[in-house]
Amino acid sequence: MKANPFVYGKEVSGENFYDRREDFESLVATLAGGAANVVLYAPRRYGKTSLAKKALGELSRRGFRCIYFDFMRVESVPAFCEAYASSVYALERGAVRAMRRIGSALASLRPKFTVGDDGKPALELDRAAVPTVSTVEGALDLPEKLADGKHPVVVAFDEFQEIGTLSPDIPLEGVFRSCIQRHRSVRYLFLGSKTHLMKRMFGDRARPFYNSASVQRLDVPAEAETAAFVRARFASAGLRIGDAAVRRVLAASKGIPYHVQAVCALAFDAAVGAGRRDVDEAMVDVAVVRLVDSKSDLYETSLQSLAPAQRTLLAALARNPVGRFDAKYRAAHGLGPSSGVHSALAVLTGKGLVESTPRGYEIGDPMFALYLASPAYQLFAR
Numbered sequence: 178m179k180a181n182p183f184v185y186g187k188e189v190s191g192e193n194f195y196d197r198r199e200d201f202e203s204l205v206a207t208l209a210g211g212a213a214n215v216v217l218y219a220p221r222r223y224g225k226t227s228l229a230k231k232a233l234g235e236l237s238r239r240g241f242r243c244i245y246f247d248f249m250r251v252e253s254v255p256a257f258c259e260a261y262a263s264s265v266y267a268l269e270r271g272a273v274r275a276m277r278r279i280g281s282a283l284a285s286l287r288p289k290f291t292v293g294d295d296g297k298p299a300l301e302l303d304r305a306a307v308p309t310v311s312t313v314e315g316a317l318d319l320p321e322k323l324a325d326g327k328h329p330v331v332v333a334f335d336e337f338q339e340i341g342t343l344s345p346d347i348p349l350e351g352v353f354r355s356c357i358q359r360h361r362s363v364r365y366l367f368l369g370s371k372t373h374l375m376k377r378m379f380g381d382r383a384r385p386f387y388n389s390a391s392v393q394r395l396d397v398p399a400e401a402e403t404a405a406f407v408r409a410r411f412a413s414a415g416l417r418i419g420d421a422a423v424r425r426v427l428a429a430s431k432g433i434p435y436h437v438q439a440v441c442a443l444a445f446d447a448a449v450g451a452g453r454r455d456v457d458e459a460m461v462d463v464a465v466v467r468l469v470d471s472k473s474d475l476y477e478t479s480l481q482s483l484a485p486a487q488r489t490l491l492a493a494l495a496r497n498p499v500g501r502f503d504a505k506y507r508a509a510h511g512l513g514p515s516s517g518v519h520s521a522l523a524v525l526t527g528k529g530l531v532e533s534t535p536r537g538y539e540i541g542d543p544m545f546a547l548y549l550a551s552p553a554y555q556l557f558a559r
Contacts, residue, residue: 179414183442214365218375219395222435248339258316259302271298282315317356324362333366338374354385397432418456425461431543487521495549500537
């Protein structure tokens with residue numbers, strides 16, 4: 178019997194990645210064409226980072242120079258400048274002209290060029306120095322200046338909504354927009370998992386990035402695509418999964434890639450443990466129970482931080498996702514006045530517990546929704 182063919186909790190590539198052919202081709206074509214920058218947003222665990230990195234890989238093969246930058250890695254403006262300039266420096270393979278450009282652009286942060294333990298060029302900045310708007314602009318302009326109009330660059334900014342948390346003094350959103358709009362050799366991909374913040378950033382007329390990029394929302398893959406993936410991955414390890422069991426996987430996971438892989442990984446373990454070469458509905462149910470149980474402490478901690486009205490709204494959405502909280506829905510679930518519901522909703526979306534999807538408002542984590550309907554939660558809620 179082969180190793181477990183399902184991977185979750187990390188970025189995936191190759192045969193572990195959903196095909197997402199249409200999303201992939203659209204993303205690559207838009208960035209390669211250069212007519213527009215791209216916003217790609219989706220709730221966590223939908224696979225957007227894996228899709229973005231696959232697209233960057235294809236663009237690299239076409240001759241583009243690509244940078245992937247995750248804003249969750251940095252906690253301040255100096256940290257951003259250091260990490261971003263380091264990415265550019267590595268892309269330039271430590272070229273002397275890159276050293277000169279970076280040294281000039283970030284002189285106020287006293288750059289120091291070194292060679293890392295891995296033998297690759299490295300950059301250090303004085304993080305205690307006070308950054309200015311011109312310092313940030315200098316860092317952002319580096320890919321454009323080093324491209325010299327000859328080497329097109331693609332920069333992917335992941336968790337882009339986090340730029341607002343880096344500085345209370347520098348209006349980073351406006352600074353980023355001002356720099357990016359004048360770049361001609363650099364195309365940008367903005368990724369975000371806090372969908373409500375990304376929608377505001379790129380959809381609010383009063384915000385700097387309003388109407389500045391082509392917006393792509395990444396939804397769950399098509400059911401047929403997911404079902405084919407599940408069957409193929411089980412088959413690659415010598416197991417067969419029945420159609421009813423596949424439907425059970427789709428229903429429990431809501432088709433979200435991370436949860437599809439997590440349920441299937443545990444169902445695979447259950448089948449192997451039982452000495453079976455086929456996976457049925459009972460094994461999927463066992464996998465779901467194990468997955469929910471493994472997260473119950475985390476879910477309980479999340480619930481303890483919520484007010485009663487917020488917990489009530491969560492429980493209602495777990496039972497019945499909805500697009501509008503009309504009087505009938507509120508009465509059926511004991512939610513109270515509309516103003517209170519929307520106040521609770523704002524908190525829950527801000528915490529990433531509830532997502533606005535094409536199907537309406539729903540619990541972002543389908544296992545959390547199952548937990549909310551379980552006896553364990555009913556006992557907790559008393």
